[in-house]
Amino acid sequence: METIYAICVGAMTAGGIFLVLRGYTFAVVLGLTLLSYAVNLFIFASGRLVVNGAVILGESERYADPLPQALVLTAIVIGFAMTAFALILALRARSDLGNDQVDGRTEIHDDLPQRQRSNTGDDA
């Protein structure tokens, strides 16, 4: 079980990182989603994998660590909120910058001062 679990987490992390390294915000957001799935599974496994174990004392023969379950719940909630925010920001960037390239290739950054300077002609 551990092997399959590890392969699943690894594959998802690899896919997530691959997508995060793409140049377009949509792919990056998808990558972050995949990455957060992988992270959640990973946290879950940090308390060791137990089958048929209860988290409350006296309920069964074997026990599972309750803490990672609480941690993963928090991580899911935070990850969900963050993904939603990233998605909205990506949409905003799409409309503000005119494309969904993460660097917003619309010549709006450092060369703008130069252009304005030559237009207004206030650089002697």
Place this chain on the structure above:
Amino acid sequence: MTLMDHLIFFPVLIPLLAGIALMLPGLHQQVLRQRLVGFAANVLMLLSAIMLLQQSAGGMRTYMMGDWQAPFGIALVSDQLSSIMLILAAILGLTAHLYASAGDDQRGPFFHPLFMFQMLGINGAFLTGDAFNLFVFFEILLIASYSLLIHGGGKQRTQAAVHYVLLNLTGSAFFLIGLAIIYAVFGTLNLADMAYKAPHLKSEDLALAKSGALLLLVVFGLKAALLPLHFWLPRTYAYTSTPVAALFAIMTKVGIYSIWRIHTAVFGDHAGVLANVASDWLWPLGWLTLVAGTLAVLASQSLKMLVANLVVVSAGTLLLMLAISTEQSAAAALYYLIHSTLIAAALFMVAGLITEQRGQAQDRLVRSRPLRQQGLLGVLFVIAALAVIGLPPLSGFVGKLLLLQASSAGYQASWIWAPLLISGLAAMLMLTRAGTTIFWRVQGAAQPSDAVHPLKLTAVLVLLLMSPLMVVLGGPLTELTQSAVSELYKVPVAVVEVTP
């Protein structure tokens, strides 16, 4: 339990309640009330932080949430170091809020509640005694900062925000992986408990623990602007609105503080095989951050970009001091941290004031028409510049002196003194160039613009006043920083029952 026993929780509780209250119908859309509530909350935060510092003079205090037993419950820990950081955050929050209350808060919705949640996250990160809650408070301060960053809108801000948000989201994923590894190895995420268990780990777990610790270093390095992870910083800080940039001056310091809490206190000298795992990485990377920051300072084309690059320089300096990791270097770093945070915020505000009066030229270093209040802004700029360069009689001089003293041992001096002093020279060169360009390379009639708003002036003056104050109170302050960082180097003890 008296009210004073709950004091530790106040710096988290005050901004939380104020932030929620500010979104309720009675306060929402009421500009004046929002500003007053925000101001009151900031003053209360400052007061409770000062009281906490007094309280923690008697030793470290732990507060167990919901009275769960340590190390299982969620702990808030206040000692001198965290109290000092809280005071610093409160001063910065108070002044940035004052500056914003002069009108910048009306450029977008929800400025005041977001500001409060930002303070909540920062204060929480300073107070937490639990690695997972460090993550939670990080996320709170991040999601507030994402929204504050694009406050006011504009293409440049959106673009800077895309980088900042995506990088930090990836960073959060790494943070969680690091925490999960550490939990799997240590069986705990309570910082004090981790510190106690670090030397007793089984040898087959050491590699895992080390990778977990270094993953956390990546995350804190991202926040603290460690070299390959600092590229987001200049643009983010330069393009965001002035009060937000001033408040963000403490954000890199949250990363530095976390490195102290995790890599000095937990994986410090007492951690056996794992002792000082971060030092090997912090040495070269901190050094390169300092050098890269210095080069970027020299290449800056606008005043805000220049200040943002000076923030990178100060981050590099602090990271180098963290790499040395002696009590003396940590104390010097703490003094320099306080100074550089306050002065960076002051410089951002001065740059904001200058931008307002320069019309189309904004803060770019080009010839333009004279400012309306040349004299006033010139004096403010010179004072802030002197402080950040490190010339006497201001706090930058004392701070640099302490840094040089702390790094004077043997081979360290040859590596650290040169870049440190050259970074000061570069800052002086560029600030002189910026000053002469903005104030003297002028032609034509003065730019028609509003005079400096008294609230903004107050905010800048308060921050600038801190610098001579830090020199006058230099003696007690250095003693305080020394006793504050000595907590980080104490031999960890077992966490059994911390509740009083």
